[in-house]
Amino acid sequence: MQQRPVDCDRPARGRHLGYYVTLTVEPAMSESVRFEDKVVIVTGAGGGLGRAHALLFAKHGARVVVNDLGGSAHGEGANASAADRVVQEIRDAGGTAVANHDSVTDGGHIVQNALDAFGRIDVVVNNAGILRDKSFAKMEDADWDLVYRVHVEGAYKVTHAAWPHLREQNFGRVIFTSSTSGIYGNFGQSNYAMAKLGLYGLTRTLALEGRKNGIFVNAIAPTGGTRMTEGLIPANVFELLKPELVSPLVVYLGSDQCQDSGSLFEVGGGWIGKVRWERSLGASFDPHAGFSPEDVAAHWQSISDFDGAAHPADNIEALKEMMANVQKYVK
Template identity: 45%
Template sequence: MIRFDDRVAIVTGAGAGLGRSHALGLAARGAQVVVNDLGDAQSVVAEIEAAGGAAMAHSADVSDADQVADMIAQAMDRWGRIDILINNAGILRDKTFAKMTLDDFRKIVDVHLMGSANCCHAVWPVMRAQGYGRIVLTSSGSGLYGNFGQSNYGAAKAAMVGLMNVLHLEGARDNIRVNTLAPTAATQMTENLLPEAALALLQPETITPGVLYLVSEDGPSRTILSAGAGTFAQTRIFETQGYMLEGDITPEAVAKNWHAITDATGQEELQDAFAQTRKYALRAAKAKGGTLDW
């Protein structure tokens, strides 16, 4: 059984919806939980304590690094460690790109991207010193696939994947595992966007079990877990084998060979940016009859 006894977890945006579900799920399996929310975090703390668990509330605005630092300091003062961070806090300011102000674009990026970065940056030295950490970033289908009227939200949510990829690489030696959740859930953020019948099926409680696995001791790293209504799937990014243009490297040559460039046969996952660079450089060297010591 997956348990979190003696583990300390922070869940941002945990006053309602997905965050509340994650916080309750962690507490039910033994974790001590910091319930972060600008709204009613205390009611979730009360639920956890009524069930015999341990929790504390903190109202940090995740886009404010100083407030986040205070939250981490209070958690350390109370429990002396932080094992799990679930970045869940978020807001919406939907409009088409033509009608959106850059202030609204910037605010979404500040909350979702900078908010996640602030929290990760604050817990990073704690987790490194412990030699243990589990982090979840929250993306969205809007970030992975796009959604009309959500250019700000989609851009910020797509950024979660890039942040995960780098933190996974940098955290590996210190046993810090970093994953991304891409949920579809009935929450305050989606209640006006989805039909009633769908909302009834897409309850947060159907998603939290996947998150609990991601932050467990034996959970994976660098995984995009998509989830909704009890279905869990892995989203992966592939690169085609591609086609090397020899001699005639022009836009016309790209157009002429577009089918070969986009052919999915043999496509693969690349483990870091240099894997892509090596792929291209080695192929070019081979085409010229040479080799690279790489």
């Protein structure tokens, strides 16, 4: 297996788009991750990944707002019992939680619920999601629009409502739920892939805007055995992809200890890897003389060759090669 670096700051380990290195590690003793006096909103927390996140945050001392409309995996219907059951689980275990039954597109109501119940917000976990899988040829506007509204607009509405409170207190953690379908594409999921990769763009931008106020923003691309994936994964594999194997990363990303921001992590089945972009060194042309489609064809090997590839971490780094080429021809 070809091994390539992934961590943007440490160029010798992790995962990038296309290759990965797997390290098996034993659990180690470390500083306790605690959330006393912290308030966490988890959307879509009535089951699956969201439920696992909510339970683990509560176990580590957080006061949790368990949001779930209670609709189907396809976004139909509503049922308050899903969120209520998780709240009861948390309370039975000695934790503190309240239920919220609003749609994520009513993000202001969810945030106000947290403020009314606990007086503050510290962590927002955008987990709510649905599937409307169809090939692009068969995709209908309703399928596209509903997936966009839940995943993108919903995450925007909740986070935007929480943002001023996080800025005012100069602390916040926001976690978005992306997907490997967004990173790599997946047949029959053009709507879902669009939404999920869009959330990573939002992650990167909010990480830049939030850092001066102590707000760190990251994204996960989880693989978990939930109602949204049941039937798509063989049963013997499904049981090893339980949602509880995703939540420890989410809880860490929500903690004071986490100092990463703007990062994307694949997680599932007891494995975590950090993802970053990789770009070829490319081909350069004289911007005064211009270049033709034939020139592009003649240099296609250089354009597509990833030997010595760059791993830009931001827009400034992304422009380095282009601006270096421009500088060569400035008169």
